[in-house]
Amino acid sequence: MLGYARHMRPDRDAILKALEQVIDPELKRPVTELDMVRDVLVGEDGRVSVTIALTVVGCPLRSAFEEQVTRFVGAVEGVTAVRLGFDVMSPEEKAALVSRLRGGREEKAISLSPTTRVVVVASGKGGVGKSTLTANLAFALSELGERVGVLDGDVYGHSIPHMLGIHQKPIAVDQMIVPPVRGDLKLMSIGFFLDDNAPIMWRGPMLHKALEQFLSDVHWGELDTLVVDMPPGTGDVPMSLGQLLPRAEALVVTTPQPAAQQVAVRAAQMAVKTGMRVIGAVENMSYLVGTGQEIFGAGGGQRLAQEIGVPLLGKIPLDPVLRESADEGLSVFESAPDSESARALAALAEVVAASRAGTIRKPLAVLG
Numbered sequence: 133m134l135g136y137a138r139h140m141r142p143d144r145d146a147i148l149k150a151l152e153q154v155i156d157p158e159l160k161r162p163v164t165e166l167d168m169v170r171d172v173l174v175g176e177d178g179r180v181s182v183t184i185a186l187t188v189v190g191c192p193l194r195s196a197f198e199e200q201v202t203r204f205v206g207a208v209e210g211v212t213a214v215r216l217g218f219d220v221m222s223p224e225e226k227a228a229l230v231s232r233l234r235g236g237r238e239e240k241a242i243s244l245s246p247t248t249r250v251v252v253v254a255s256g257k258g259g260v261g262k263s264t265l266t267a268n269l270a271f272a273l274s275e276l277g278e279r280v281g282v283l284d285g286d287v288y289g290h291s292i293p294h295m296l297g298i299h300q301k302p303i304a305v306d307q308m309i310v311p312p313v314r315g316d317l318k319l320m321s322i323g324f325f326l327d328d329n330a331p332i333m334w335r336g337p338m339l340h341k342a343l344e345q346f347l348s349d350v351h352w353g354e355l356d357t358l359v360v361d362m363p364p365g366t367g368d369v370p371m372s373l374g375q376l377l378p379r380a381e382a383l384v385v386t387t388p389q390p391a392a393q394q395v396a397v398r399a400a401q402m403a404v405k406t407g408m409r410v411i412g413a414v415e416n417m418s419y420l421v422g423t424g425q426e427i428f429g430a431g432g433g434q435r436l437a438q439e440i441g442v443p444l445l446g447k448i449p450l451d452p453v454l455r456e457s458a459d460e461g462l463s464v465f466e467s468a469p470d471s472e473s474a475r476a477l478a479a480l481a482e483v484v485a486a487s488r489a490g491t492i493r494k495p496l497a498v499l500g
């Protein structure tokens with residue numbers, strides 16, 4: 133009798149099965165389905181070596197693959213060690229990948245699935261908190277279990293990448309742009325394609341082209357909701373988005389101040405003119421947390437809602453942690469989940485999510 137149990141060689145099919153659980157962090161599909169698995173070598177002693185072909189050299193998300201492959205393949209019976217190597221796809225492989233991801237969709241057609249809801253965050257006046265609301269609303273919706281993308285449509289300001297702490301660049305695979313992710317959130321911003329803070333002066337047609345590309349060449353995948361941050365005002369961007377996304381819904385943001393509220397009415401009218409459906413108003417900076425002091429006056433959100441005939445969906449307080457979180461690249465749900473602003477934003481997200489089928493008919497009681 134032998135003094136030791138002979139090692140059981142792991143089953144290759146079981147390893148391939150385990151690899152089906154490894155999800156590409158950006159494309160959100162199993163690596164097996166994406167044809168990214170190159171070699172699987174299984175040794176007598178239970179050592180397994182896997183090679184995965186990436187879309188680009190030096191993909192920043194290698195560690196996500198490493199963690200998953202080690203976890204899933206490591207759990208297969210008989211495996212004693214897992215080694216992961218990387219390779220890069222050939223141009224032919226990339227083209228095949230792109231056509232698979234496109235699923236027969238024509239080039240230049242909008243890549244959003246017909247079931248994706250588009251929620252545009254607009255305002256008349258600048259600096260009222262559109263980007264802050266966009267980033268946090270997107271985060272909150274994804275916490276509610278939705279698959280969420282964020283399109284930073286503010287071609288002049290593009291502050292969303294900074295607010296969400298997403299600094300890696302999108303990856304181009306063939307003619308397709310793969311948006312960088314942060315957890316489950318996908319993000320596309322003009323900011324990714326510009327050097328530093330170089331200002332840009334774009335005329336309507338170029339802008340339209342850029343937005344069109346963001347909606348056609350970007351692989352958004354299956355999204356439940358795409359939240360779009362807008363530049364302030366009623367310029368070219370809403371026009372283009374209205375043309376490109378005729379089903380878009382709009383949230384109009386104002387502060388309590390009459391000046392902001394009046395221009396917000398014009399932004400709402402613009403949204404309607406471009407074919408969007410305004411689903412509600414949001415008042416930001418309503419009162420100072422803690423004291424309740426109404427620094428910017430009162431009533432702007434309610435008046436805006438009345439004037440445009442939509443419900444007031446939320447009142448978000450002025451809260452220092454909201455600004456601090458944005459500056460640190462975090463959502464307020466990560467940095468201060470128990471804060472008043474986090475609660476108000478979570479409530480807003482729930483109302484927005486619930487309005488999905490167009491079910492909101494009357495103003496809801498809001499926190500405040």
Ligand SMILES: Nc1ncnc2c1ncn2[C@@H]1O[C@H](COP(=O)(O)OP(=O)(O)OP(=O)(O)O)[C@@H](O)[C@H]1O
Binds near residue numbers: 260453
């Ligand atoms: N409720 C709030 N409490 C505290 N700070 C806030 C709040 N909302 C927004 N801010 C801060 O106010 C500033 C302007 O907000 P933000 O950039 O979101 O506005 P915007 O409407 O997107 O501006 P722009 O029109 O320039 O794109 C930011 O520094 C942000 O962190």
Ligand SMILES: [Mg+2]
Binds near residue numbers: 362
């Ligand atoms: Mg902004």
